[in-house]
């Protein structure tokens with residue numbers, strides 16, 4: 195199977211899992227990116243059974259609505275039963291790097307609310323130490339230089355994502371060349387920098403379940 199087929203396989207497994215748990219109160223949190231897009235397609239197959247979804251980006255909301263799936267504002271959702279999303283990197287503790295597509299802040303908000311966070315990925319994303327993938331940080335535009343200097347003090351190489359504006363009207367700085375040996379500590383250190391909205395480390399609130407697709411089939415890891 196190529197990488198796309200692996201993404202499809204994990205998305206199907208997550209959709210089957212969500213379907214098996216649906217009841218009349220279920221609100222599904224839906225992620226952003228190429229893996230999540232396959233999940234959205236599978237959701238479309240049982241859209242009449244889904245009460246509502248909360249989308250982690252404008253693009254995901256557009257795709258869900260195009261399939262006729264109800265999208266509600268998070269503030270109108272009494273709870274999110276399950277949130278399904280991809281990741282850019284994961285370690286065996288289910289700590290993640292997310293935000294390659296720039297949707298990290300809304301994703302992190304949904305993850306914070308969700309009772310269960312199911313991450314889906316092909317097994318090329320599983321690493322021993324996070325940080326090979328550049329870590330995205332969403333930043334208020336006027337704080338760009340300040341945040342960049344603070345990132346250098348933490349040992350990373352900040353790279354401004356040219357021409358990209360988040361759904362929240364902010365910029366992204368990607369941190370390169372940082373071996374993230376203590377993800378929980380770095381997540382908190384970055385959040386302490388004035389001007390940072392959030393960062394793409396999901397270590398304080400990791401995934402609860404990880405469905406990985408590889409050449410030998412699917413593997414599920416849980417915390």
Ligand SMILES: O=C[C@H](O)[C@H](O)[C@H](O)COP(=O)(O)O
Pocket residue numbers: 225226227228229230279280281282291292293294295296297298301
């Ligand atoms: O902002 C984007 C999200 O965090 C994605 O979940 C992440 O970038 C993984 O995307 P993909 O499934 O396309 O590899």
